[in-house]
Amino acid sequence: MSSTPSSSDAAALPTAASHYPARPQFSGFMKPTGVEGDVGTLEVYGAIPAGIDGTFYRVMPDPQFPPFIDNDPWFNGDGSISAFKIKDGRASFKQRYVRTEKFTREREAKRALLGKYRNKHTDAVEFKVRTTANTNVVHFNGQLLALKEDAPPYALDPDTLETIGLHTFDGQLPSMTFTAHPKFDPATGEMVCFGYEAKGDGTPDICYHRIGADGKFLETVWLISPVVAMIHDFAVTENWVVFPLIPQVCDLERLKQGGEHWQWSPETPFFVGVLPRVGAKPSDVKWFRYPNCFPSHSCNAFEDAAGNIVFDLGLCDKNLFFWWPDAKGNAPAPETLHTKLTRFTIDPRSEDLELTEAANVTVLQTGNSEFYRLDDRFATQSYRHAFFDLMDPALGTDFRAIGPQLGGGYPLYNSLGHLDIVTGETEVYYPGNTHMVQEPVFIPRRGSTVEGDGYLLALVNNYASMSSELHLVDTKDFGKAVAVIMLPLRLRHGLHGNWVDAADVAK
Numbered sequence: 001m002s003s004t005p006s007s008s009d010a011a012a013l014p015t016a017a018s019h020y021p022a023r024p025q026f027s028g029f030m031k032p033t034g035v036e037g038d039v040g041t042l043e044v045y046g047a048i049p050a051g052i053d054g055t056f057y058r059v060m061p062d063p064q065f066p067p068f069i070d071n072d073p074w075f076n077g078d079g080s081i082s083a084f085k086i087k088d089g090r091a092s093f094k095q096r097y098v099r100t101e102k103f104t105r106e107r108e109a110k111r112a113l114l115g116k117y118r119n120k121h122t123d124a125v126e127f128k129v130r131t132t133a134n135t136n137v138v139h140f141n142g143q144l145l146a147l148k149e150d151a152p153p154y155a156l157d158p159d160t161l162e163t164i165g166l167h168t169f170d171g172q173l174p175s176m177t178f179t180a181h182p183k184f185d186p187a188t189g190e191m192v193c194f195g196y197e198a199k200g201d202g203t204p205d206i207c208y209h210r211i212g213a214d215g216k217f218l219e220t221v222w223l224i225s226p227v228v229a230m231i232h233d234f235a236v237t238e239n240w241v242v243f244p245l246i247p248q249v250c251d252l253e254r255l256k257q258g259g260e261h262w263q264w265s266p267e268t269p270f271f272v273g274v275l276p277r278v279g280a281k282p283s284d285v286k287w288f289r290y291p292n293c294f295p296s297h298s299c300n301a302f303e304d305a306a307g308n309i310v311f312d313l314g315l316c317d318k319n320l321f322f323w324w325p326d327a328k329g330n331a332p333a334p335e336t337l338h339t340k341l342t343r344f345t346i347d348p349r350s351e352d353l354e355l356t357e358a359a360n361v362t363v364l365q366t367g368n369s370e371f372y373r374l375d376d377r378f379a380t381q382s383y384r385h386a387f388f389d390l391m392d393p394a395l396g397t398d399f400r401a402i403g404p405q406l407g408g409g410y411p412l413y414n415s416l417g418h419l420d421i422v423t424g425e426t427e428v429y430y431p432g433n434t435h436m437v438q439e440p441v442f443i444p445r446r447g448s449t450v451e452g453d454g455y456l457l458a459l460v461n462n463y464a465s466m467s468s469e470l471h472l473v474d475t476k477d478f479g480k481a482v483a484v485i486m487l488p489l490r491l492r493h494g495l496h497g498n499w500v501d502a503a504d505v506a507k
Contacts, residue, residue, distance in 0.1 A: 030407025058497025189213030
């Protein structure tokens, strides 16, 4: 390896591919686009309410070159940021790549140089920071932060989307990694965050920190995980932080031999770490245990009247990341996977660390769901309304028609759901027989302080037109869209994004 891709390095590498592999993750709707550009006015069917004023930012993996590793997973692509600005009933679009070290060096070399997902031992060259910055994008302290949990964020200009550079909070960030799912206190603007494998690949270290709204670090606590496992998402209450460990585990020797970063471990329980949010010591963390399962994205967490932690998240009884099987190569068939919105109730003072289905678990919604969102003004607090992606084959999706163009190999979610946690009732928005939905975001109605009163906005894949659409749904009439915003191009599946209200930016 060398620190830069010199001409001798390039000569030693295999000939770069001139096209993408004939694999599902690079075909159909998932064919990489490589698009950067602007559309000043997007076509709108219906009417965008005049009170909506802000920007929907989202990020998708979109490799600029055919991969160095043929069977590269789709989420290993370069981070491409989309910004949909909505104001006065109109919408515009802007898209730019995050200029990571990987992106710029590959553009100079005119070929892919990054190897397997999170395995530096398979790279063509040595990178200082090998992240793709492709998992989430948040607005904090006047900047956009493009996030992936293997490195510090990259900062971007919120208006132009131009990359400012690697962001270590003016040198305050002590860890090598940073979560893709930071949480924000709606009252103070404080960002609560962490990094796992915080001292490098295969290390058990977790670095927890709180950051004030002005970007100043308020607290840092170093923890040791009971197993080197993925911690993709987490949750925060007024007084506690909750770390759900996914039983996908990392082994440094496997990495050095060119293997996968993650391997499913059916023997590993679902660990739930609980730490005081403020003033904690490393010894204060408790690792509760629940039988082996896959915790997916968090919805919210809060404390009940008795002081218990109430933690709502998606839960699957099998390996949801089936493309990373166990040590024997066993993985579930994707059509058998079913994630339910599930509530854990945990007494943080308890010395009994064993969690059970009977004592600690309640299923809130039985549908196959994911990508949970809420009215962010009620984060860390008791709440009533949960929004999510939902797969219900009975709705009428024409799977035969969309199958050849699907890409990615398996249909994900065909509708949006709204659960009223108090009544238990679920409303469904179904966009059409040839459509699939991506992660939604919630937009509060202008002037309303009522939880869940507003709009749900989601990017939708239209497999008949092979283009993307934004569907806007009023939560007061959830069954239909008030506006469909058409894009003159196709955007691949994204991972995460957020709505940034113009009024919040002006504060």
